[in-house]
Amino acid sequence: xxxxxxxxxxxxxxxxxxxxxxxxxxxxxxxxxxxxxxxxxxxxxxxxxxxxxxxxxxxxxxxxxxxxxxxxxxxxxxxxxxxxxxxxxxxxxxxxxxxxxxxxxxxxxxxxxxxxxxxxxxxxxxxxxxxxxxxxxxxxxxxxxxxxxxxxxxxxxxxxxxxxxxxxxxxxxxxxxxxxxxxxxxxxxxxxxxxxxxxxxxxxxxxxxxxxxxxxxxxxxxxxxxxxxxxxxxxxxxxxxxxxxxxxxxxxxxxxxxxxxxxxxxxxxxxxxxxxxxxxxxxxxxxxxxxxxxxxxxxxxxxxxxxxxxxxxxxxxxxxxxxxxxxxxxxxxxxxxxxxxxxxxxxxxxxxxxxxxxxxxxxxxxxxxxxxxxxxxxxxxxxxxxxxxxxxxxxxxxxxxxxxxxxxxxxxxxxxxxxxxxxxxxxxxxxxxxxxxxxxxxxxxxxxxxxxxxxxxxxxxxxxxxxxxxxxxxxxxxxxxxxxxxxxxxxxxxxxxxxxxxxxxxxxxxxxxxxxxxxxxxxxxxxxxxxxxxxxxxxxxxxxxxxxxxxxxxxxxxxxxxxxxxxxxxxxxxxxxxxxxxxxxxxxxxxxxxxxxxxxxxxxxxxxxxxxxxxxxxxxxxxxxxxxxxxxxxxxxxxxxxxxxxxxxxxxxxxxxxxxxx
Numbered sequence: 001x002x003x004x005x006x007x008x009x010x011x012x013x014x015x016x017x018x019x020x021x022x023x024x025x026x027x028x029x030x031x032x033x034x035x036x037x038x039x040x041x042x043x044x045x046x047x048x049x050x051x052x053x054x055x056x057x058x059x060x061x062x063x064x065x066x067x068x069x070x071x072x073x074x075x076x077x078x079x080x081x082x083x084x085x086x087x088x089x090x091x092x093x094x095x096x097x098x099x100x101x102x103x104x105x106x107x108x109x110x111x112x113x114x115x116x117x118x119x120x121x122x123x124x125x126x127x128x129x130x131x132x133x134x135x136x137x138x139x140x141x142x143x144x145x146x147x148x149x150x151x152x153x154x155x156x157x158x159x160x161x162x163x164x165x166x167x168x169x170x171x172x173x174x175x176x177x178x179x180x181x182x183x184x185x186x187x188x189x190x191x192x193x194x195x196x197x198x199x200x201x202x203x204x205x206x207x208x209x210x211x212x213x214x215x216x217x218x219x220x221x222x223x224x225x226x227x228x229x230x231x232x233x234x235x236x237x238x239x240x241x242x243x244x245x246x247x248x249x250x251x252x253x254x255x256x257x258x259x260x261x262x263x264x265x266x267x268x269x270x271x272x273x274x275x276x277x278x279x280x281x282x283x284x285x286x287x288x289x290x291x292x293x294x295x296x297x298x299x300x301x302x303x304x305x306x307x308x309x310x311x312x313x314x315x316x317x318x319x320x321x322x323x324x325x326x327x328x329x330x331x332x333x334x335x336x337x338x339x340x341x342x343x344x345x346x347x348x349x350x351x352x353x354x355x356x357x358x359x360x361x362x363x364x365x366x367x368x369x370x371x372x373x374x375x376x377x378x379x380x381x382x383x384x385x386x387x388x389x390x391x392x393x394x395x396x397x398x399x400x401x402x403x404x405x406x407x408x409x410x411x412x413x414x415x416x417x418x419x420x421x422x423x424x425x426x427x428x429x430x431x432x433x434x435x436x437x438x439x440x441x442x443x444x445x446x447x448x449x450x451x452x453x454x455x456x457x458x459x460x461x462x463x464x465x466x467x468x469x470x471x472x473x474x475x476x477x478x479x480x481x482x483x484x485x486x487x488x489x490x491x492x493x494x495x496x497x498x499x500x501x502x503x504x505x506x507x508x509x510x511x512x513x514x515x516x517x518x519x520x521x522x523x524x525x526x527x528x529x530x531x532x533x534x535x536x537x538x539x540x541x542x543x544x545x546x547x548x549x550x551x552x553x554x555x556x557x558x559x560x561x562x563x564x565x566x567x568x569x570x571x572x573x574x575x576x577x578x579x580x581x582x583x584x585x586x587x588x589x590x591x592x593x594x595x596x597x598x599x600x601x602x603x604x605x606x607x608x609x610x611x612x613x614x615x616x617x618x619x620x621x622x623x624x625x626x627x628x629x630x631x632x633x634x635x636x637x638x639x640x641x642x643x644x645x646x647x648x649x650x651x652x653x654x655x656x657x658x659x660x661x662x
Contacts, residue, residue, distance in 0.1 A: 009054045011277070013099050016047050018343075020092055024085050025346045031080040038204040040088075041070045046211055047095065053212070059098040062110050066091050069121050077125070084120040086354065089347065091117055136167075136200055143210065143219045144177075144192035151187055154213055160193065162209045167199030196224075280373065283334060290323075290330045291521055291613040297323045298611065298634035327521055327611065334374070334518070338416045338425070339367035341376050345387055349412065352391040359398060359409040360391055366416035371423045372518040378495060379425070379515065382488040386427045386511055387412060389485065394431030394509055404506065406430065422497075422539070422594065423517060428510040434503040439463055461501045465489040496628040498594075498645040514594060514645060516628075524612035524631070526639065527590065528605040529573045533639040535612050535631055536590055540644040542598060544606055545589040561589060561600055569651045570600030576626070592644050599651030601642070614641065 020043040027036050044067040052060035066088055072078040091113045097106055141163070145156060163169050174192040178184070197206070206221055207214070297319055304316035342364045349362040395401075395410035402408060413428045436457075443449045443463045463469060467486040492499045496516050503509040516522070516537070524535035547561070560567045570589055589600040614629045621627070628643040 006054060009050060009056075010099060013047060013050065014096070016043050016050075017092060017096055017099075019043050020047070021089065021347055022343060024089050024092070025350060027080050027085050028082060028350065031082075031085075034074075037070065037074050037080060038202070041067065041074050042204060042208055042211065044070055045208060049212055051099070056099060056102050058102060058106065058110075059095060062091070062098060062114075063095055065114055065117065066095075069117055072121065073124075078121055079124045081120065081124040084117075084124045086350075087113070087117040087120040089350070136198055137202075138196065138198045138224050139203070139206060140222045140224045141195040141197060141206065141220070142174075142192065143195075143217055144174075145189050145213065146216050147188045147190070149189040149213075149216075152216075154189075156189070156191070156193065159209055159213075160195070163195055163197055163206070166201050166205055166209075167197055169198075170196045283373075287330055287334065287521075290327055293323050294327060294521060294611050294613050295632050295634075299636070300634075302634035324611065331372075331518060331521065334372050335370040336373050336376055337367060338369050338371060338376070338423070339364075341379060341383070342367055342414050342416075344380065345383065345414065348384060348387060349391070352388065356391060356395075357397070358391065358395055360395060361409050361411050362414065363411065364414045369416040369418055369423055370517075371416075371515065375423075375495060375515055375518070378491060379513075382491045382513070383414075383425070383427065385485065385488050387414075390427060390429040390431065390509070394429040394433075396432050400432075404432075418517070419514075419594070422514050425513045425515065426510060427513075428508060430508040433505040433507055434461060434464070434501075434509055435505070436460055442469065458500075461503065464501070465499070496643065498649070522612050522614065524610045524641065525590065526607040526610040526633075527588075527601075527603040528607060529577055529603050532577065533607065533633065533637070534573070534603075535610060535639050535641045536592060536601065537612075537641070537644055538609060540592045540594065542591045542593050545591065545600070547587045547589045547602060563591065563600075568598060568600050570602055571647060571651055572602045574602065574604065592648065594645050594648050597648050599648050601647065612641065 020040055023036050023040040023043065027033065027040065030036060044063055048060045048063040048067055051057075051063060069078070069084070069088065073080050073084070078084070094106065094110055094113050097104070098110075143159075145154060146152075149156065160169075160171055163171075172194045174194055175190070177192065178190045184190070199205070203221055203223075210217065210219055297316075301316050301320055304313040307313075346362060349360050352358075353360040390412050391410075395412070396404065396406075398408040401410065411430045413426075415426045415428070417424055439460060440449070440455075440463075443460075443466075444451050446466075446469065448463060448466055448469075449455065465485050465488070469485065489499055492513055492515070498514045500512045500514075501509065502512075517539075523538040525538050525541050527534055527536060545561070545563070559570055559572070561570055562568075568591060588603050588606050590603060590606070591598055591600050593599075610631075610633075612631045615631060617624065617627065617629055625646045626643055627640045629641045630638050631641060633639050
């Protein structure tokens with residue numbers, strides 16, 4: 001077996017394991033849902049079969065036991081109890097290890113998991129509902145295999161035998177596509193098959209027969225009325241030829257509860273045909289090429305507009321349009337919904353609830369919000385820390401919640417929404433909130449603040465992000481070692497994002513992460529301050545105003561500008577960057593915001609919009625919080641990208657100091 005084939009199997013196996021996990025977690029809420037039981041069973045069946053096909057014998061053997069257990073659930077012999085589902089969830093993790101490291105020594109761990117599974121099945125056996133007599137349904141099935149079916153090891157007779165195992169089957173071959181004898185290739189497959197099957201199994205059981213070949217075949221499954229069936233067992237070949245068009249285009253008198261066009265098997269086949277699996281590193285490489293193209297286009301545009309050659313200018317504008325469309329298309333390819341991230345935490349919350357003994361409910365909102373795939377990957381660990389912290393520190397035990405007049409089940413809510421060029425992800429719990437006295441005492445004990453020092457509520461809560469800071473009374477498997485929250489802060493800042501926390505005693509806490517939509521290319525507003533040029537992310541810009549010399553002089557000492565009956569603080573970037581030159585007569589104010597907070601940035605000139613390819617800062621300059629990165633302009637010079645979140649925080653801090661002074 002080639003390494004490439006094994007890599008493809010592992011990718012598909014990971015996806016299958018994710019679907020199995022999601023199905024099991026849904027079963028915890030809806031244990032009577034037969035569709036969920038069937039979906040989990042099919043996932044286990046597929047994993048076992050494909051694992052055996054690709055030489056992962058340990059995986060196939062272990063998965064077989066889980067499949068057997070869920071087969072009993074599917075038949076109504078065993079109830080899908082919480083313990084049984086949890087045992088299969090733990091077994092699912094072991095399956096992943098067997099898939100990732102097939103040569104490892106996993107025998108002992110597997111034996112323990114199988115013993116837990118066997119015990120859960122025994123306990124669930126007594127809780128199984130009284131089985132209902134299955135209803136016989138007649139299905140009309142038509143399938144034909146690709147011409148290379150024999151070469152791929154597919155045996156149509158074996159498929160027909162599996163259909164016969166499901167119930168009473170009448171099979172008729174359709175030789176319509178068989179060529180003349182002189183044209184027949186012995187290794188090619190030509191027949192189609194019409195099967196009338198009466199069984200107490202559902203459509204899913206029929207689909208399972210073709211589970212390993214359905215991507216390359218044509219399959220139609222229809223439920224029919226017995227009275228409408230043609231007795232095919234005695235039909236000669238002439239009748240066989242008449243059956244084929246009848247199946248492909250059924251008459252209106254034959255009831256068809258499930259329309260073929262909506263058949264889940266065909267829908268899956270169509271979906272497979274419309275999508276292409278591309279390795280993530282190839283997307284990253286393509287994104288780098290698009291970035292270099294944008295820089296080259298900017299250079300071409302500058303050359304074209306500095307001369308009088310109209311033909312060159314026309315070509316430049318066309319290339320600018322095409323590169324912009326290519327950039328937008330590339331950005332869409334890299335964007336994925338946060339549902340792919342949020343879905344991972346259902347299992348985490350389930351495990352945390354079992355470990356802490358607390359009843360915890362996870363809810364999500366804004367799952368369709370999209371963000372760059374690279375950002376998604378780097379957000380996983382910070383969110384794990386925040387959710388674990390909410391479960392351990394935030395949520396109370398059932399007894400404490402009852403004493404506080406709260407429901408026994410604690411709630412953690414994950415939400416996401418887009419705000420300008422950022423995505424805001426919020427983690428909220430309805431627990432006890434943060435004990436500020438405890439945070440202050442710990443900060444003073446560690447020498448982070450002077451005893452009795454005056455701190456704003458924001459600054460006090462930010463203490464929990466210091467390395468080694470923990471208010472846990474004892475070390476547990478979840479927390480108490482002072483690691484985690486500082487990792488969260490460093491990771492979010494490395495993404496050019498910001499983190500804020502709010503808490504109300506007895507009501508819970510809320511942590512908000514502000515993350516840029518992408519780390520690659522953004523639309524920016526190019527401005528000049530002194531002799532330097534800077535880029536402001538366009539998504540954060542609200543409006544631009546002119547700051548006259550008179551207004552500038554009147555605002556000296558207070559740095560506020562009146563904007564539609566409200567005062568907006570502003571920062572003079574010339575002073576902040578210490579350009580050493582005198583202010584120009586007609587300065588501009590660029591009003592930027594992050595959510596509800598906004599400030600003005602005073603610049604000397606607004607040059608215009610700019611497609612900004614973001615380049616990381618060097619390690620020497622990584623500590624400059626005012627800048628989130630750099631970009632290369634058309635003339636080859638470098639412009640720094642302003643960190644709007646940091647500047648807004650500076651402006652709000654300046655405003656608070658001025659108000660306190662008054």
